[in-house]
Amino acid sequence: NAGVTQTPKFQVLKTGQSMTLQCAQDMNHEYMSWYRQDPGMGLRLIHYSVGAGITDQGEVPNGYNVSRSTTEDFPLRLLSAAPSQTSVYFCASSYSIGDDGYGYTFGSGTRLTVV
């Protein structure tokens, strides 16, 4: 049981480059989300999805795109990376948007540096 798997673990990009952060879960969770974690700040929600084909914006969506073609996968795309997007990114999932909290599972994170 792998849980939530994020790849890559580390990535360095040049300003203007694009890339996709991968997130996959094998728990048949309907709800998936992306956060960024910056020093001295709490995690902030970027985008989320309540099921395949349904996505919506969170608190800090600018500069990021998402899609949800399958229940298992929820990739996060950076179309033109900027230094302000240097951060640690976490994917999370749960059975539904309204789970009891204990079932909310985070991946191990992707550390992204934009130079």
Add this chain to the structure above:
Amino acid sequence: KNQVEQSPQSLIILEGKNCTLQCNYTVSPFSNLRWYKQDTGRGPVSLTIMTFSENTKSNGRYTATLDADTKQSSLHITASQLSDSASYICVVSHRLYNNNDMRFGAGTRLTVKP
């Protein structure tokens, strides 16, 4: 201004000692508060979850308390172990059972030394 403030930012204690971490929040209305443990290089893992009607919740050596009137919570760690070295994150939600609605604190970095 962050709606969830945690103190101290960092803390160093000796193995076997107890410690208490603080969380003050301004989130309103309030429905539930969670404490997460985040090991270095890992994602957060849930320790306790309390709704507005609960005052305390324990998970092994971890005990969380909540005072909804003063908007304060604390996480008490008893008989600390080296494996307790981690960041501890307080998370407050407006609405009950809504994962979109969480406000995360910046965390307290705890180091337990032998």
